[in-house]
Amino acid sequence: MTGPGTSPTGDQLVEVLAALSNPLRLRIVATLAGGRDYVSNLARVIGVSRPLLHMHLQRLEAAGLVVGSLELSEDGKAMKYFEVADFDLRLTPALLAAAAATLTTTDSPRGPAREEPSR
Amino acid sequence: MTGPGTSPTGDQLVEVLAALSNPLRLRIVATLAGGRDYVSNLARVIGVSRPLLHMHLQRLEAAGLVVGSLELSEDGKAMKYFEVADFDLRLTPALLAAAAATLTTTDSPRGPAREEPSR
DNA sequence: TACACGTGTAAGAAAGTTCTTACACGTGAA
């Protein structure tokens, strides 16, 4: 993901911020920051349904904030562990302006389609 | 807003991240980072409808990312100028975990209401 | 075979976000 030396593109930034702008996903990251865990146990720990957790984890992984790996347990079960990725992002007006300059999609991703996508 | 010495609460963080996780609002902040401007001109510069810009600016102001002020122009017009706020946020797994610990609303703000809001 | 545990996916509903269009009001100049 994004370390102190690299800057995300505007599109990456939007993806990351959107992924983190949800209380449940924040809690997921926070729980994984305390140590990796597998999906169904994480669902129990956090107290949400497993399909829901899976969906949120996919969103976080797509943004590069967590990393999933499939492992075989000693009793033959395929278990999907997730751990938090190593990221370090800084947000200041100047940095946001630099990122905004690289946005490829400038319109909001929802609502009625606009007549003329502005750029 | 949030300088290098202060940490936002979990709720503030979610509000800020949600406000920034939109390409159009990123562009608004970026344009204002280059210098303050008034609403209708900003709408022209960016190329969006004024009511839409107004709505987005309100969202950014509520999150503390921009500051609006009403001024009287020399020809008697009440003009609403906006400028970017001074913020400096850092996002790392540890900082997110600390913020998540202070979340008061732990559920996502949309979708079907859950049976038992989990904490 | 039934059960326990793990996985991934799909469908449909509820809620919020984004956008356009319209309305209303104000000041000043022609």
Next chain:
DNA sequence: TTCACGTGTAAGAACTTTCTTACACGTGTA
């Protein structure tokens, strides 16, 4: 009075997000 320019607000439509429930599959044990 009309026009130009500024402001704020509301209504309704299109779209995305979030959630639950259900289905399907796998391995191992009793």
